[in-house]
Amino acid sequence: MAENIAEKKKAILESTLKLIQQNGFHGTPMSLVAKEAGVAAGTIYHYFDSKDTLILELFAYTQRQMQLTLQQGLHPEMDFEESFFLRWINRCQFYIDHPEVLFFLEQFVNSPFYPRCTQQSDHYQNEIKEFIELGNQHGILRDMPPKLMAMMIHSSIMTAAKVHITGKAHLSEKEFTQLAQMNWDGIRKL
Amino acid sequence: MAENIAEKKKAILESTLKLIQQNGFHGTPMSLVAKEAGVAAGTIYHYFDSKDTLILELFAYTQRQMQLTLQQGLHPEMDFEESFFLRWINRCQFYIDHPEVLFFLEQFVNSPFYPRCTQQSDHYQNEIKEFIELGNQHGILRDMPPKLMAMMIHSSIMTAAKVHITGKAHLSEKEFTQLAQMNWDGIRKL
Amino acid sequence: MAENIAEKKKAILESTLKLIQQNGFHGTPMSLVAKEAGVAAGTIYHYFDSKDTLILELFAYTQRQMQLTLQQGLHPEMDFEESFFLRWINRCQFYIDHPEVLFFLEQFVNSPFYPRCTQQSDHYQNEIKEFIELGNQHGILRDMPPKLMAMMIHSSIMTAAKVHITGKAHLSEKEFTQLAQMNWDGIRKL
Amino acid sequence: MAENIAEKKKAILESTLKLIQQNGFHGTPMSLVAKEAGVAAGTIYHYFDSKDTLILELFAYTQRQMQLTLQQGLHPEMDFEESFFLRWINRCQFYIDHPEVLFFLEQFVNSPFYPRCTQQSDHYQNEIKEFIELGNQHGILRDMPPKLMAMMIHSSIMTAAKVHITGKAHLSEKEFTQLAQMNWDGIRKL
DNA sequence: GATGAATGAGTGTTCATTCAT
DNA sequence: TATGAATGAACACTCATTCAT
Structure with missing residues (x-):
């Protein structure tokens, strides 16, 4: 039961x-x-309780669902760059495998719901942010607010996945890596 | 009258x-x-004719509005990089000066309306795409589908503006340039 | 002017x-x-003055229009039966030549407008009624309230015209006469 | 429930x-x-589903309602003429007992709805038509398209009922029979 | 717990009518 | 006279939500 x-x-x-x-x-x-x-x-x-609640919980539900996939293959000994690429690919792959989640999030984030749940929303990107902060401390990354950098990376990932899903440009594995590379070159200290 | x-x-x-x-x-x-x-x-x-029409025309209206601002300061003799930065800043500045437009577009693009108007939608980002193609031909940029690259850039611009507007991280002029730089470093041939 | x-x-x-x-x-x-x-x-x-007025006047307009056609070929010396057939055919022919009028009248008569204009409505069928009364006085017709008889005849005419117009059964001239005959056999003293 | x-x-x-x-x-x-x-x-x-559906179903509803009354008193051994009178009276009586149905039908038949439902509409008068066809085969009736004859009879019945209901002429039982007689004399072979 | 019939405020839209020009 | 933009009450219909069973 x-x-x-x-x-x-x-x-x-x-x-x-x-x-x-x-x-x-x-x-x-x-x-x-x-x-x-x-x-x-x-x-x-x-x-x-209500439709609002349903949608809010749906957000939490998708976040939980994601957590599982996102850690795949990560282990503490990885160096930062390698970890970055794996995380980038993992997340992008998740969106591609779960287009419903991607579309939901895009709508959710731009709806009046999102601002209401800052606490959870923090979780939403905190993981990226914390990872960035780590890189910052090691002096690997450009000097830029981690939150900002996290958002830039995340929007890149979502855009990449969306382009792939909607078929506007079919991306091969190589191209995904290229995109991650592009992001990496954008944030690392040159 | x-x-x-x-x-x-x-x-x-x-x-x-x-x-x-x-x-x-x-x-x-x-x-x-x-x-x-x-x-x-x-x-x-x-x-x-209907609410749908109103929203569709509103999209066209915002696009027209944007065109005017976007060309500011551009002239043919500029080199590609300089032009890139100016375009990046112009567009970002437009979104910041017109947050209503930014929020509208974010919703519009993720609504059932957007797919319906591919012709106009092309205009929406064609400008960026064409600029990218130019850079491609000159061998300045990474080898990557221009459409893809255009979308990545655009999403970066929108994200930057959104972060600024929502106050999640107040950005100084220097930081905007930094962000453009980050984008530039991501797309140019290293 | x-x-x-x-x-x-x-x-x-x-x-x-x-x-x-x-x-x-x-x-x-x-x-x-x-x-x-x-x-x-x-x-x-x-x-x-209003839409109601327009429709009411439209009724009067169609009635006036009809008067002209309806008298065609009639002359005082005609015997009653002959006159009946001519009137029947004239009216039926009018409806066939002016289907707009027929459709309008069908709607008008079954609308809340009609009861409001009894005076004019009298004109609408008075002509038939008076003719019937004449036949009654001459003892040619069944003993039946003239008003009732008038309405029965009129509805037959309209139905005949409608059947013809809507194409449910295409009627030759012979058949129209047959229908008039059928009506005549129904009302005359046998 | x-x-x-x-x-x-x-x-x-x-x-x-x-x-x-x-x-x-x-x-x-x-x-x-x-x-x-x-x-x-x-x-x-x-x-x-909609107002249209409601009205369409209302038509079907009235038709069903009518079927029950219409057969009253009929039995196979009746001769044709007797059957005709009983049917005529039954139907007329139904309309008089259910003026709402009569008024509804008059509007319905002259509305854009009616043409849409020819199948059902067939039922609407098929009964009369089939009965007429029977009479035709027995050589009792004038030589005239059954459909046409059916419509003429039906419009007579409705008109009679309407006259009675609206009080334009109060009809006694005798007069109803007279009207049926008038119809009968109109259609039978003389 | 689970149902789904019932609710009624709220939505997009129409249209007879008015009135400044 | 003639216009047609403007009005706003009224309409068909939707949908989140409730509640008796």
Whole structure:
């Protein structure tokens, strides 16, 4: 049963994610989410207080989902540059493998929701920021506010993934590395 | 009179822009646009067929507005690098001076509207792309699809402006140049 | 000028008639009437107090138009039966030649307008009724309230014309006479 | 509960019918239907996709309602003439007992809806037409397209009922029979 | 817990009508 | 006279949310 509950909640979250990708934020009424998730409309309100809550939790859900993938292959002995590339690729790969998440985030970040959840939003990019701070301390990177640098990197990653997904330019593995390289050359001390 | 007409249409466009910045796309009902523009609800429909049309025209309107600013200070004799920096700064400055436009574009681009207007959308970034192609031909830039490179640059500019506007990191003139530099170092042949 | 006025008013009436045939009563906004008639929306209100007035006057207009055709070929010496057939055919022919009028009347008669104008409505069928009364006095017809008989006849005529116009059954001249005959056999004393 | 659903849908249909009789087709907004039916505006849309659908279903509803009454007293051994009179009276009586239906049909038939539903519309008068065809085969009736004859008869019935209802001429039972007789004399072979 | 019928405020849009020019 | 931009009440319809079962 406990599993059942979790499953139902998850089904709702996944349905919402999928529908938002297809129809956008306000092309996704609760009734449609319910149908897609195979539950009654009212059921959603057992798990989420409101549509706002659902979307806010969906953000948290995607963040959690991401954490797992993002650490793949990282280990403490890696040097900074190598770590940067792996992180860049990991994140970009995640967005490519989960386009629903990418589209959701793009909409979420530019909606009135995002500003409301600064705490969580910090998590959203804190990881990058902390990594940057590390590089800064080692004197490897340009002298630039880490937060700023983190945002620049992140937007590059998202853009790269988006270009790939939407098919505006199909990217080979080599090209992804090239893009990471481009980012790397932009931030490292020359 | 002719002026009057233009003024009313402009008032509607500007009101919409402002309200979308504040409340987002679907937090901006036509009734509110009307009130803000100081016209009756029905009046909007003399100038725009529908809300969709209004938003689509608003996109075109912002693009036209931008064109004027973007060329400032450019002249044919400039060398490529200098031109790059000026263009970068001009565009970034425009977004900073017109945050409504920045917020509108971010929403617009991630909405179901954008895909519908590829022709115009081409104009949206074609300028950058063509400039990049020029640099490519002169062998100044990395070997990378110009469209891709254009999108990477543009997303960097928007991110920089957004960081500045939202106050997440206040940027001095020096820092803007630094950011442009960062972008430049990323795309030029090292 | 006087002519001009009459012409403009007529243009409005005719446009309304035509549009109502095509789009029905409430598929015919004043703005469309204006466009079709080649006048400004406001101009209509110089000639008609309101849309209701316009429609009411349109009814009167069609009635006047009809009067002219209806008397064709009639002369006092005709015997009653002959006169009946001629009247029947004349009226049916009018509806066939002026389908706009037929469609307008069908809508008008079943709208909230009709009950409001009993005086004019009397004219609408009075002619038939009076003719029937004549036949009654001569003992040619069944014993039945003339008003009732008039309505039965009129509805037969309209139905015949409608069937012909809508193409549900194409009627030859012979068949029209047959229909008139059928009506005649129904009302005359056998 | 199942009953409840049916009841609510029926309440909406009946309210619409009643309001259309009083105010006509476009004097009957959905909000009024809702109020009259004692439901919320949105509720109507659980049962009907749109106002158009509601009206279309209302047509089907009235047709179903009619079928029941129309067969009363008919049995196979009746001779054709007797059957004709009974059918004529049954139908006329139905319209008199259900004036809302009569008024609705008059509007419906002359609206843009009717042409859209030819299949159902066939049912609408097919019964009469088939009966006529039978008479034709037995050589009892004039030589005339059955469809045409059917329409003539039907319009006579409706007109008779309408005259009675609107009080333009109060009809006694004798007079109804007289009217049926008039119709009969019109169509039978003399 | 789960349902889905019911709600009703809110949305985009239309259109008869007015009035400054 | 004639215009047509402007009005705003009214409309069909949507959808987040509630609640009896």
